[in-house]
Amino acid sequence: QVQLVQSGAEVKKPGASVKVSCKAAGYTLTGYWMHWVRQAPGQGLEWMGCINLNSGDTHSTQNFQDRVTMTKDTSISTAYMELSSLRSDDTAVYYCAREKSGTSTFDVWGQGTMVTVSS
């Protein structure tokens, strides 16, 4: 069964960094793009960026360009998203999502990781 399993909830202080992992099971990680999407409490979905799991090329929205780092470790079928200089408004559920081959949509999603930023 194809699935993405994310790391557990995190509580961070303002100014700190958080690194969320996303492990693929049931398929080969390479050959796909992995996207990161977040959802603040009671709010909508926000696309953050993506990483090519072959080349390591990344794209991200201007909102996060200076603070987000996306990486991969194909030896353990895992993608990572690190967000730095955390603020209270970064409190959200962070999802990884696999880009469906040959399309620009997301067919498999992780279960989400709650990140709380609080002093």
Add this chain to the structure above:
Amino acid sequence: QSALTQPASVSGSPGQSITISCTGSSSDVGGYNLVSWFQQHPGKAPKLMIYDVSNRPSGVSNRFSGSKSGNTASLTISGLQAEDEADYYCHSYRTISSYVFGTGTKVTVL
């Protein structure tokens, strides 16, 4: 970095049909046939319902259909059922190498 525009809420009675609109621009919805729709139940991850404007993934009911005209995409749910009550988000590729979601629509089954 503005989101695509969706109505905040849409409601209908069981068995009825409803349509959710998603308005963007020529840089996203209107410029590419790369519109998707996701369903999200409370506390759950989004689920892909429609991709490339009108294609349904395997396992998604044919009561869900998508279309597009100009800068506006639409999701129609026919034969509305209680289980369809959820939040729905449109999504599109946006120039250049970027993606954008809609503001989200809460569907209520009366």
